[in-house]
Amino acid sequence: MASQQITVDIRELFLSLQKQMQTRLETNRCHIAHPGSKGDATEECWRDMLGDYLPQRYRVERAFVVDCDGGLSEQIDAVIIDRQYSPFLFCQDGQKFVPAESVYAAFEIKQEISRDYLLYAGKKVASVRRLRRTSAQITHAGGTFKPRPPFPIIGGIVTLASSWNPPLNGPFRSALSELSNEQQLDTGCVLQAGAFECTWENGDCEVRVSESTDALITFFLRLLARLQALGTVPAMDIEEYERILSLRGPKSGM
Numbered sequence: 001m002a003s004q005q006i007t008v009d010i011r012e013l014f015l016s017l018q019k020q021m022q023t024r025l026e027t028n029r030c031h032i033a034h035p036g037s038k039g040d041a042t043e044e045c046w047r048d049m050l051g052d053y054l055p056q057r058y059r060v061e062r063a064f065v066v067d068c069d070g071g072l073s074e075q076i077d078a079v080i081i082d083r084q085y086s087p088f089l090f091c092q093d094g095q096k097f098v099p100a101e102s103v104y105a106a107f108e109i110k111q112e113i114s115r116d117y118l119l120y121a122g123k124k125v126a127s128v129r130r131l132r133r134t135s136a137q138i139t140h141a142g143g144t145f146k147p148r149p150p151f152p153i154i155g156g157i158v159t160l161a162s163s164w165n166p167p168l169n170g171p172f173r174s175a176l177s178e179l180s181n182e183q184q185l186d187t188g189c190v191l192q193a194g195a196f197e198c199t200w201e202n203g204d205c206e207v208r209v210s211e212s213t214d215a216l217i218t219f220f221l222r223l224l225a226r227l228q229a230l231g232t233v234p235a236m237d238i239e240e241y242e243r244i245l246s247l248r249g250p251k252s253g254m
Contacts, residue, residue, distance in 0.1 A: 014217035021049060021216065022191050025160040029111055043077050043109045046158050050078060053220060058104065058227065059083040063096040065103055067131040068240040073100075074127045077109040078158075082233040100131040101236045104227055105154035113190050114163040115175040122183030125155030129182050134237035148234040154226055156188040158219070167193035168209045176205045187223055195219035 024045050032038040043062060051060040059081050065073040066089060079098065086102030106128045108121035135147035164171045167190060176198065179185065184205070189195045195210040195218040210218035 011214075011217060014220070015213065017049070018191065018216035021045060022160065025111075025191065029160065038111070039109075042111055042160070046107075046109050047078050050080070054080070054224070054227075057083050057232075061096050061098065063098045065100050065106075065128045065131060066097050067100040068134055068237070068244065069132055070244065071100075071131045073106075073131060074124045076106045076124060076128060078107040079103055079128070080105040080107075080154075080227070086233065086236065099236055099241075100128070100133045101135070101150070102233055103128060103153055104230060104233065105156065105223070107155075107188075108157045110157065110159045112161040112163050113157060113159045113167075113172070113188070115171065115178075117159075118157060118172075118175045118185070119178060119183075121157040122155070122179040122185060125153070125185065126180070126182035129153050129155070133234065134240045135234035136237040136239075138235050147237075150234055151230045154187065154223070154230075155183075155185050156223075157185060158189045159191070161192045162190050168196055168207075172196075173205070173207055176207065177203075187219065187226065189215055189219035191215050195222065197222050 025042060028038055028041040028045070032041055047060050047062065054060065060078055061081065062075065062077055063079050063081075064075050065079060081098050081102040081104065086099055088096055089099055090097040106125050108117070108124055110117045110121075129152075133150040135150060137147050138145040162168060162172070176185065181203070184200050185198060186200075187195070187197045192212060193215065194212045195215045197208050199206040199208075
Protein backbone atom coordinates (compact mmCIF):
# COMPACT_ATOMS: atom_id res chain seq x y z
CA MET A 1 0.00 0.00 0.00
CA ALA A 2 1.51 3.31 -1.10
CA SER A 3 2.05 5.83 1.67
CA GLN A 4 0.15 9.09 1.40
CA GLN A 5 2.33 12.12 0.72
CA ILE A 6 2.32 14.66 3.53
CA THR A 7 2.20 18.32 2.46
CA VAL A 8 2.45 21.65 4.22
CA ASP A 9 0.93 25.01 3.31
CA ILE A 10 3.89 27.40 3.40
CA ARG A 11 1.62 30.42 3.01
CA GLU A 12 -0.36 29.37 6.08
CA LEU A 13 2.86 29.02 8.06
CA PHE A 14 3.82 32.61 7.25
CA LEU A 15 0.29 33.85 7.91
CA SER A 16 0.54 32.31 11.37
CA LEU A 17 3.90 34.00 11.90
CA GLN A 18 2.41 37.31 10.75
CA LYS A 19 -0.45 36.97 13.25
CA GLN A 20 2.02 36.16 16.04
CA MET A 21 4.18 39.19 15.19
CA GLN A 22 1.19 41.49 14.90
CA THR A 23 -0.14 40.33 18.28
CA ARG A 24 3.29 40.80 19.88
CA LEU A 25 3.71 44.29 18.43
CA GLU A 26 0.17 45.36 19.30
CA THR A 27 0.63 44.09 22.86
CA ASN A 28 3.88 46.05 23.21
CA ARG A 29 2.18 49.15 21.82
CA CYS A 30 -0.74 48.94 24.24
CA HIS A 31 0.99 47.90 27.45
CA ILE A 32 4.51 49.38 27.40
CA ALA A 33 4.08 52.99 28.43
CA HIS A 34 7.66 54.26 28.23
CA PRO A 35 8.43 55.37 24.64
CA GLY A 36 12.04 54.20 24.76
CA SER A 37 11.15 50.78 26.13
CA LYS A 38 8.32 50.45 23.61
CA GLY A 39 10.70 51.26 20.77
CA ASP A 40 13.27 48.76 22.04
CA ALA A 41 10.64 46.01 22.24
CA THR A 42 9.42 46.76 18.71
CA GLU A 43 12.95 46.65 17.32
CA GLU A 44 13.70 43.38 19.10
CA CYS A 45 10.60 41.75 17.61
CA TRP A 46 11.64 42.55 14.04
CA ARG A 47 15.30 41.63 14.61
CA ASP A 48 14.23 38.32 16.13
CA MET A 49 12.12 37.49 13.09
CA LEU A 50 14.81 38.37 10.57
CA GLY A 51 17.55 36.66 12.57
CA ASP A 52 15.51 33.47 12.95
CA TYR A 53 14.39 33.15 9.33
CA LEU A 54 17.22 34.50 7.21
CA PRO A 55 19.98 32.01 6.24
CA GLN A 56 22.88 31.65 8.68
CA ARG A 57 25.24 33.55 6.38
CA TYR A 58 23.48 36.73 7.55
CA ARG A 59 23.44 38.38 10.96
CA VAL A 60 20.92 41.01 12.10
CA GLU A 61 22.09 43.61 14.62
CA ARG A 62 21.43 47.09 15.95
CA ALA A 63 24.76 48.73 15.20
CA PHE A 64 26.80 51.67 14.02
CA VAL A 65 28.60 51.21 10.69
CA VAL A 66 32.16 52.51 10.28
CA ASP A 67 34.61 52.71 7.41
CA CYS A 68 38.40 52.58 7.16
CA ASP A 69 38.62 56.39 7.17
CA GLY A 70 36.83 56.61 10.52
CA GLY A 71 33.47 57.55 8.98
CA LEU A 72 30.51 56.67 11.18
CA SER A 73 26.84 56.06 10.35
CA GLU A 74 23.90 56.79 12.60
CA GLN A 75 22.84 53.84 14.76
CA ILE A 76 20.87 51.47 12.56
CA ASP A 77 17.89 49.61 14.08
CA ALA A 78 18.43 46.48 11.98
CA VAL A 79 21.55 46.12 9.87
CA ILE A 80 21.92 42.87 7.94
CA ILE A 81 25.59 41.99 7.79
CA ASP A 82 27.84 39.18 6.65
CA ARG A 83 28.14 36.51 9.30
CA GLN A 84 30.97 34.44 7.85
CA TYR A 85 33.73 36.75 6.63
CA SER A 86 33.37 40.05 8.51
CA PRO A 87 34.29 40.73 12.16
CA PHE A 88 32.77 43.13 14.64
CA LEU A 89 35.18 46.02 14.98
CA PHE A 90 33.93 46.72 18.49
CA CYS A 91 31.27 45.21 20.73
CA GLN A 92 30.80 46.20 24.36
CA ASP A 93 27.81 46.79 26.65
CA GLY A 94 25.35 46.43 23.79
CA GLN A 95 27.11 48.94 21.49
CA LYS A 96 28.26 47.34 18.25
CA PHE A 97 30.35 48.76 15.42
CA VAL A 98 30.54 46.85 12.15
CA PRO A 99 32.66 47.51 9.04
CA ALA A 100 30.92 49.07 6.05
CA GLU A 101 32.12 46.21 3.84
CA SER A 102 29.99 43.74 5.81
CA VAL A 103 26.64 45.44 5.19
CA TYR A 104 23.92 44.02 2.95
CA ALA A 105 20.95 46.07 4.16
CA ALA A 106 19.89 48.76 6.64
CA PHE A 107 16.37 49.06 8.09
CA GLU A 108 14.61 51.57 10.28
CA ILE A 109 12.02 50.09 12.69
CA LYS A 110 9.05 52.12 13.90
CA GLN A 111 5.59 51.59 15.38
CA GLU A 112 4.02 53.24 12.33
CA ILE A 113 5.02 54.67 8.99
CA SER A 114 4.52 58.37 8.30
CA ARG A 115 6.13 61.03 6.13
CA ASP A 116 8.50 62.10 8.90
CA TYR A 117 9.52 58.55 9.78
CA LEU A 118 9.96 57.59 6.12
CA LEU A 119 12.24 60.59 5.49
CA TYR A 120 14.10 59.82 8.72
CA ALA A 121 14.63 56.23 7.55
CA GLY A 122 16.04 57.53 4.27
CA LYS A 123 18.54 59.74 6.09
CA LYS A 124 19.72 56.87 8.27
CA VAL A 125 20.16 54.59 5.25
CA ALA A 126 22.10 57.37 3.50
CA SER A 127 24.46 57.60 6.48
CA VAL A 128 25.49 54.00 5.72
CA ARG A 129 25.60 54.27 1.94
CA ARG A 130 27.95 57.26 1.94
CA LEU A 131 30.67 55.38 3.84
CA ARG A 132 33.67 54.14 1.87
CA ARG A 133 33.81 50.39 1.33
CA THR A 134 37.10 48.73 0.40
CA SER A 135 37.52 45.54 -1.59
CA ALA A 136 40.45 43.15 -1.67
CA GLN A 137 41.33 40.17 -3.82
CA ILE A 138 40.35 36.74 -2.54
CA THR A 139 42.82 33.88 -2.63
CA HIS A 140 41.50 30.40 -3.37
CA ALA A 141 42.95 26.99 -4.25
CA GLY A 142 43.11 27.81 -7.96
CA GLY A 143 44.50 31.33 -7.68
CA THR A 144 42.82 34.64 -6.84
CA PHE A 145 39.59 36.45 -7.52
CA LYS A 146 39.88 40.14 -8.38
CA PRO A 147 38.51 42.69 -5.90
CA ARG A 148 34.76 42.92 -6.29
CA PRO A 149 33.07 46.34 -6.68
CA PRO A 150 30.77 47.03 -3.71
CA PHE A 151 27.08 46.48 -4.45
CA PRO A 152 24.21 48.90 -3.65
CA ILE A 153 23.12 48.56 -0.02
CA ILE A 154 19.44 47.71 0.45
CA GLY A 155 17.47 50.26 2.46
CA GLY A 156 14.03 49.98 4.03
CA ILE A 157 11.58 50.53 6.86
CA VAL A 158 9.36 48.08 8.77
CA THR A 159 6.40 49.01 10.98
CA LEU A 160 3.22 47.69 12.50
CA ALA A 161 0.82 50.33 11.18
CA SER A 162 0.48 53.35 8.89
CA SER A 163 -0.51 56.90 9.86
CA TRP A 164 -2.07 57.38 6.41
CA ASN A 165 -5.52 56.38 5.23
CA PRO A 166 -5.36 54.69 2.79
CA PRO A 167 -2.11 53.36 4.27
CA LEU A 168 0.25 52.95 1.28
CA ASN A 169 -1.16 55.12 -1.46
CA GLY A 170 -0.85 58.76 -2.57
CA PRO A 171 0.81 60.41 0.48
CA PHE A 172 3.15 57.42 0.89
CA ARG A 173 4.26 57.60 -2.73
CA SER A 174 4.62 61.36 -2.48
CA ALA A 175 6.90 60.98 0.54
CA LEU A 176 9.07 58.49 -1.37
CA SER A 177 9.55 61.08 -4.12
CA GLU A 178 11.17 63.44 -1.57
CA LEU A 179 14.09 61.05 -0.99
CA SER A 180 17.47 61.79 -2.56
CA ASN A 181 19.44 59.12 -4.43
CA GLU A 182 21.38 58.15 -1.29
CA GLN A 183 18.18 58.05 0.76
CA GLN A 184 16.08 55.88 -1.55
CA LEU A 185 14.23 53.01 0.15
CA ASP A 186 13.98 49.70 -1.67
CA THR A 187 11.59 47.63 0.39
CA GLY A 188 9.56 47.56 3.57
CA CYS A 189 6.66 46.10 5.49
CA VAL A 190 3.64 47.57 7.25
CA LEU A 191 2.17 44.50 8.94
CA GLN A 192 -1.38 45.85 9.04
CA ALA A 193 -1.32 47.23 5.49
CA GLY A 194 1.07 45.35 3.18
CA ALA A 195 4.64 45.00 1.98
CA PHE A 196 6.13 47.35 -0.58
CA GLU A 197 8.98 47.18 -3.04
CA CYS A 198 10.43 50.11 -4.98
CA THR A 199 12.17 50.25 -8.34
CA TRP A 200 14.04 53.51 -8.89
CA GLU A 201 15.00 55.03 -12.23
CA ASN A 202 16.25 58.60 -12.68
CA GLY A 203 14.74 59.60 -9.36
CA ASP A 204 11.30 58.21 -10.23
CA CYS A 205 9.90 55.38 -8.12
CA GLU A 206 7.68 52.53 -9.26
CA VAL A 207 6.04 51.00 -6.19
CA ARG A 208 4.44 47.58 -5.82
CA VAL A 209 2.31 46.94 -2.74
CA SER A 210 1.07 43.54 -1.55
CA GLU A 211 -2.23 42.66 0.07
CA SER A 212 -2.27 43.25 3.82
CA THR A 213 -2.86 39.53 4.48
CA ASP A 214 0.39 38.69 2.68
CA ALA A 215 2.50 41.52 4.12
CA LEU A 216 5.09 39.49 6.01
CA ILE A 217 5.60 36.64 3.54
CA THR A 218 5.86 39.06 0.60
CA PHE A 219 8.33 41.29 2.42
CA PHE A 220 10.48 38.39 3.57
CA LEU A 221 10.62 36.61 0.19
CA ARG A 222 11.34 39.80 -1.75
CA LEU A 223 14.06 40.76 0.75
CA LEU A 224 15.57 37.29 0.47
CA ALA A 225 15.53 37.53 -3.33
CA ARG A 226 17.32 40.88 -3.18
CA LEU A 227 19.92 39.50 -0.77
CA GLN A 228 20.54 36.47 -2.97
CA ALA A 229 20.99 38.74 -6.00
CA LEU A 230 23.75 40.65 -4.17
CA GLY A 231 25.82 37.50 -3.65
CA THR A 232 28.58 37.78 -1.05
CA VAL A 233 30.01 40.97 0.42
CA PRO A 234 33.44 42.06 -0.88
CA ALA A 235 36.47 41.06 1.15
CA MET A 236 37.69 43.79 3.49
CA ASP A 237 41.01 45.36 2.59
CA ILE A 238 42.66 44.82 5.97
CA GLU A 239 45.61 47.04 5.04
CA GLU A 240 43.26 50.02 4.70
CA TYR A 241 42.11 49.53 8.28
CA GLU A 242 45.69 49.02 9.48
CA ARG A 243 46.54 52.35 7.88
CA ILE A 244 44.51 54.12 10.60
CA LEU A 245 46.77 52.59 13.25
CA SER A 246 49.93 53.77 11.53
CA LEU A 247 48.53 57.29 11.13
CA ARG A 248 47.33 57.71 14.71
CA GLY A 249 49.94 56.01 16.84
CA PRO A 250 53.55 54.86 16.99
CA LYS A 251 54.41 51.86 14.87
CA SER A 252 55.07 48.60 16.64
CA GLY A 253 57.98 46.36 15.94
CA MET A 254 55.86 44.01 13.86
